Amino acid sequence: xxxxxxxLAVNGIxxxxxxxxxxxxxxxxxxxxxxxxxxxGCGAGDCGACVVVMDGQAVNACLVLAAQAEGTQIITVEGLxxxxxxxxxxxxxxxxxxxxCGFCTPGMLMSCYxxxxxxxxxxxxxxxxxxxxxxxxxxxxxxxxxAVLATVKFSQEARGG
Amino acid sequence: MIHADYVAxxxxxxxxxxxxxxxxxxxxxxxxxxxxxxxxxxxxAPKLLIDPRHLPLxxxxxxEECIHLGANVTHTQVLASMLLKKExxxxxxxxxxxxxxxxxxxxxxxxxxxxxSPAADSALPLLVYDAQIVTSxxxxxxxxxxxxxxxxPGQTQLAEDEFIREIRVPKMPSITKTVFLKLGNRKxxxxxxxxxxxxxxxxxxxxxxxxxxxxxxxxxxxVRAYLAEAIIQSNxxxxxxxxNAAQAAQHAASPISDLRAxxxxxxxxxxxxxxxxxxxxxxxxASGNSYE
Numbered sequence: 001x002x003x004x005x006x007x008l009a010v011n012g013i014x015x016x017x018x019x020x021x022x023x024x025x026x027x028x029x030x031x032x033x034x035x036x037x038x039x040x041g042c043g044a045g046d047c048g049a050c051v052v053v054m055d056g057q058a059v060n061a062c063l064v065l066a067a068q069a070e071g072t073q074i075i076t077v078e079g080l081x082x083x084x085x086x087x088x089x090x091x092x093x094x095x096x097x098x099x100x101c102g103f104c105t106p107g108m109l110m111s112c113y114x115x116x117x118x119x120x121x122x123x124x125x126x127x128x129x130x131x132x133x134x135x136x137x138x139x140x141x142x143x144x145x146x147a148v149l150a151t152v153k154f155s156q157e158a159r160g161g
Numbered sequence: 162m163i164h165a166d167y168v169a170x171x172x173x174x175x176x177x178x179x180x181x182x183x184x185x186x187x188x189x190x191x192x193x194x195x196x197x198x199x200x201x202x203x204x205x206a207p208k209l210l211i212d213p214r215h216l217p218l219x220x221x222x223x224x225e226e227c228i229h230l231g232a233n234v235t236h237t238q239v240l241a242s243m244l245l246k247k248e249x250x251x252x253x254x255x256x257x258x259x260x261x262x263x264x265x266x267x268x269x270x271x272x273x274x275x276x277x278s279p280a281a282d283s284a285l286p287l288l289v290y291d292a293q294i295v296t297s298x299x300x301x302x303x304x305x306x307x308x309x310x311x312x313x314p315g316q317t318q319l320a321e322d323e324f325i326r327e328i329r330v331p332k333m334p335s336i337t338k339t340v341f342l343k344l345g346n347r348k349x350x351x352x353x354x355x356x357x358x359x360x361x362x363x364x365x366x367x368x369x370x371x372x373x374x375x376x377x378x379x380x381x382x383x384v385r386a387y388l389a390e391a392i393i394q395s396n397x398x399x400x401x402x403x404x405n406a407a408q409a410a411q412h413a414a415s416p417i418s419d420l421r422a423x424x425x426x427x428x429x430x431x432x433x434x435x436x437x438x439x440x441x442x443x444x445x446x447a448s449g450n451s452y453e
Contacts, residue, residue, distance in 0.1 A: 004167070021167035021210075045264055046200040046350060057237070057266040063193045064267065067167045111262065132349030133261020147332060156424070 002012035008069050010035065011079030026050045026061035028069075029076060037106045038079040041135070048134030051107035051114075052076050058114035060133070080113065088154050089113060092147040100138035108134050112148050121152055148153045163200045169212040173297060173326070176213060181299045181322040183209050189324060191233060193268035194260065197274040219327055220230035221245065225368045230328040234281070236265035236273075249330065252356050253287035253340035258282055258341075261349050271325040274310070277382065278318045280350075284383040285312075285358035286341050289373035292330045304390035334362040334370065338442045342434045343377075346421060353378040354422040355430040357410075359438040361393070363446065369394055374406075374435060379427050386413035389435060398443055407436035 003018045010033060017032050029052070041049030043062045050061040053075040059072045080087035089112055092098070099105045108131060115122055115130035122130065127148045131141065167190075170176040180187055188207035190196050191214060199205045219231035221242050228244065236256040239245055246253050259265055259273070259282045273283045274294065287307050294305045294374070298320060307328075310317050341361040345351030356377035364370045372393035374386040389410040396402045416427035 020162060022163040022165050024162065027162055043201060045194050048261065048263060051263050058263045059267055060263045061266070063197045063264075065167060065190070065193065065197075065210070065212075067169070068190075068193070068214070070169075114262070129258070130262055133263045135350075154183075 004067060006066050006070050008072050008074055010074045011076060016031045017066070021065070021067055022035075023066045024062055025052070025054075025064040025066050025074070028066040029061060029074070035076050035078050039103055039106055041103070041107075046135070047104075048107040048111060048131075049104055051110045051134065053110055053114045053117070056114070056117055058111045058130075058133075075110070075113070077109055080109060080157075087113075088148065088151045089116070092150040092154070093144070096143045096147040096150060098140050098143040098147040099136075100140060102132055104136040104138075104140075108136065108140075108144055112144070112151075115148070116151070116155075120155065122148065126147065163197065165200070165207055166209045167212065169215045170210065173216055173218075173324075176211060176216060176324060177297055177322070179209075179211055179301045180324060184321045187211055189213060189272075189275070191269040191272050192235065192264075194264045194268040195272060196276075196390055205429055213324070223275070227329040227331050229329065230270055232269065232271045232327060234270050234328075236260075236268055236270065237262070237347045239270065239283075240265070248333065249286065249290060249339070251289065251341040251360070252283065252330075252453050254341040255282040255286045255343070255356075255358065258343050258345075258349075264350075270328060273321065274307070274328070275317065275325055277311055277313075277315050277432060279314055279380060279382055280353045280356070280378040281383060282341075282343060282353065282356065282377065285356055285375040285377050286339065287328065287330065288375035288383060288385060289339060289358045289360035290330045290333065291373070292328055293323055295327045295329055296323045302326070304329070308385055317345050333360075334364075336363040336365075337361070338445045340438045340441050342436060342438050342441075344430055352421065355379050355416070355427050357434040357438050359435070359442055361442050361446070367446075369398065374410055374413075374438075375430055376410065376414055376435075378421075379416040379431055381415070384413050386410040386431075386435070393439070398439070403436055403439045403443070406439060407432040410435040 039049040041047035045060045045063045179396045187209040190210040222229045239256040252441040274449045340359045345357040358375045360373040362371040372390045392406040414431045416424040
């Protein structure tokens with residue numbers, strides 16, 4: 001099978017990648033770009049460990065062919081911190097202990113990040129829906145909801161609202 | 162990694178020509194949320210994946226007699242549509258319960274139908290709305306009523322070189338109520354144990370003119386409960402009739418036992434869900450908010 005050339009922007013950086021046509025976005029991120037923050041759990045769209053944000057929406061990177069990501073803007077967990085400063089979501093995940101083993105955390109963070117992009121003031125029910133595609137076998141769900149609520153409060157105060 | 166070539170044609174003609182040329186060796190990939198897991202499990206092994214998302218197809222469009230839902234419409238787009246929320250609430254309710262947000266952001270209605278799972282959430286409301294599937298192939302198109310579309314688990318009337326271009330949903334009579342109920346082991350990311358969609362349309366006198374009941378996860382395909390529909394259509398909606406119709410719905414079900422539930426439990430749940438759905442719709446009619 002002939003390799004194809006794919007152009008996409010990952011965390012704001014334009015990338016050109018040679019890939020087999022059957023490669024998934026997850027494989028490109030981890031194996032070709034070395035961005036191993038995004039995890040592979042089930043590889044079938046059930047666990048959400050591979051969630052990244054593609055053109056503003058949460059997607060399972062294991063179910064997107066890299067070829068289908070042509071021309072898109074991807075944000076991974078590596079793209080959250082800016083200039084060495086954690087994103088407020090990451091700070092509050094740490095403060096609220098919204099993780100134990102941490103394997104689900106990149107996917108959780110990206111699902112929550114996508115939620116806040118589309119809905120800056122979610123209620124707890126909307127947060128639960130946003131992370132309903134992310135499994136956490138340590139059971140940190142409630143702390144994740146609290147971390148998102150704390151982030152929302154912080155952002156509103158920062159905006160003077 | 163999956164082993165297949167990929168092509169994203171820019172026109173419908175090009176897509177149909179490629180599909181015709183490769184026949185059974187090719188598969189349409191839109192969201193990939195069903196296809197990629199099936200390929201990874203080795204259940205499907207197409208040599209070529211054809212992506213229709215670059216085609217200039219309809220999104221969600223209202224025309225005189227029908228709502229047109231193009232092949233690339235995702236579950237998330239259904240949820241965001243004010244038109245569908247207002248007029249086709251059971252479809253919105255079903256799409257809300259498909260997978261989680263990442264799956265809904267990518268997965269399409271057309272894909273959910275083409276995958277032909279007996280548990281497909283979106284198929285039930287589309288059945289009760291009398292939806293039709295519009296397909297294209299080289300040299301022609303055809304319109305298939307959804308209640309004739311399914312042949313078995315994973316099997317449809319679609320020919321190897323045929324492409325679902327859009328789903329058409331007729332406009333409903335003005336006094337119409339619908340409901341979708343899904344019983345799953347979790348609230349999200351759950352394949353249904355049993356599910357039901359119901360539509361009742363009334364005339365000005367409050368008599369039922371159209372009753373539609375569709376059942377999921379309890380037969381080899383999504384099915385209509387015709388006997389139960391007939392009971393509702395020819396009788397006043399009393400408690401007794403609702404009970405009879407709920408029992409009659411069980412005749413349309415031929416459930417299997419699997420890891421999610423036993424056949425006996427599923428069969429009982431068909432009656433329970435049908436009764437609940439009928440009671441909910443009756444209550445809505447009684448509260449009078451459809452007579453505005």
